[in-house]
Amino acid sequence: MNILVTGGAGYIGSHTVRELVNKKHRVVVLDNLSKGHEAAVKGAQLVRGDTAGRELLKSLFREHDIEAVMHFAASSLVGESVRLPSWYYHNNLVKGLLLLDAMVESGVRYLVFSSTAAVYGEPREIPIPENHPAAPTNTYGATKLALEGAMRWYGEAYGLRSASLRYFNAAGADPAGDIGEDHDPETHLIPLVLKVAMGHLPYLEVFGTDYPTPDGTCIRDYIHVNDLADAHVLAMEALASGASSAVYNLGNGNGYSVLRVIRAAEEVVGKPIPVHYGARRPGDPAMLVAGSKKIKAGLGWQPRFTDLRAIIETAWRWHRSHPRGY
Numbered sequence: 001m002n003i004l005v006t007g008g009a010g011y012i013g014s015h016t017v018r019e020l021v022n023k024k025h026r027v028v029v030l031d032n033l034s035k036g037h038e039a040a041v042k043g044a045q046l047v048r049g050d051t052a053g054r055e056l057l058k059s060l061f062r063e064h065d066i067e068a069v070m071h072f073a074a075s076s077l078v079g080e081s082v083r084l085p086s087w088y089y090h091n092n093l094v095k096g097l098l099l100l101d102a103m104v105e106s107g108v109r110y111l112v113f114s115s116t117a118a119v120y121g122e123p124r125e126i127p128i129p130e131n132h133p134a135a136p137t138n139t140y141g142a143t144k145l146a147l148e149g150a151m152r153w154y155g156e157a158y159g160l161r162s163a164s165l166r167y168f169n170a171a172g173a174d175p176a177g178d179i180g181e182d183h184d185p186e187t188h189l190i191p192l193v194l195k196v197a198m199g200h201l202p203y204l205e206v207f208g209t210d211y212p213t214p215d216g217t218c219i220r221d222y223i224h225v226n227d228l229a230d231a232h233v234l235a236m237e238a239l240a241s242g243a244s245s246a247v248y249n250l251g252n253g254n255g256y257s258v259l260r261v262i263r264a265a266e267e268v269v270g271k272p273i274p275v276h277y278g279a280r281r282p283g284d285p286a287m288l289v290a291g292s293k294k295i296k297a298g299l300g301w302q303p304r305f306t307d308l309r310a311i312i313e314t315a316w317r318w319h320r321s322h323p324r325g326y
């Protein structure tokens with residue numbers, strides 16, 4: 001298929017582009033490079049711009065005969081989203097709506113959307129099923145949920161078919177070692193732990209030790225970025241073969257506390273990681289673990305990286321070979 005990938009120069013986008021190219025799809029990446037990296041786009045054409053450019057979108061759709069869009073481009077930092085709601089609503093929701101409008105006008109019918117577990121807020125049930133109430137506790141989750149809602153109604157009215165993939169904690173890097181996670185600033189646990197291991201940071205600050213979890217630190221479900229990429233391709237191929245619109249969780253279904261992640265990283269890097277114990281980070285739920293039965297049953301998705309250490313190993317390979325990123 002001919003596919004436009006917005007945000008394809010970013011972390012999850014670039015891994016998905018590689019998977020699409022491996023599966024012989026033709027890919028055009030649209031990325032404004034505000035966070036993404038040109039060097040992360042391999043095997044696809046990169047167009048610099050964003051989804052606010054309606055004429056640009058329409059000409060890309062026409063010129064490349066685009067059949068489906070994968071939409072990754074967004075701002076995605078929880079803490080920042082709470083401080084800057086206007087930016088998040090404009091960047092994630094308004095620009096997302098402009099993309100949907102351009103798709104409808106150009107007759108592009110399939111959309112795979114990068115959503116998030118942050119749509120659920122504080123879970124009432126673990127593992128979290130897709131029909132769990134969505135009550136985001138931060139602007140980031142609220143903007144993603146709002147665009148999911150628009151996609152549903154655009155589906156009813158205009159026939160747009162979509163899959164929203166609600167990821168839990170994306171982690172790891174392509175085992176090839178040439179693409180990986182490179183955020184500035186970096187805020188995510190695993191890359192920060194590995195930066196401590198490389199001596200770029202003196203210690204890892206553990207955000208909160210008084211959560212109602214066995215060791216007092218937050219529990220998350222870490223899912224390998226290549227498993228996320230697989231799911232995007234499966235979801236797109238399913239839409240193109242007639243599947244209805246759907247929302248899917250993507251996680252391993254196993255929860256690991258911050259301290260367990262640090263232990264696993266210590267085993268991978270073969271040395272101790274110094275830590276400081278700090279306060280809770282605002283907006284962090286105690287525990288987020290995915291129920292991913294729906295995508296396993298519906299699309300035959302199966303994560304290949306189920307072991308946390310194996311996930312961290314791939315991240316370590318990337319960070320060691322690219323100590324300063326791209």
Ligand code: UDP
Nearest residue numbers: 187188189192205206207218220258281284
């Ligand atoms: N975390 C931490 N110290 C850090 C960064 C993250 O203790 O320097 C914790 C954070 O509170 C959360 C978990 O690690 O419980 C995963 O955080 P991350 O930012 O990687 O992903 P999120 O869960 O926010 O999507």
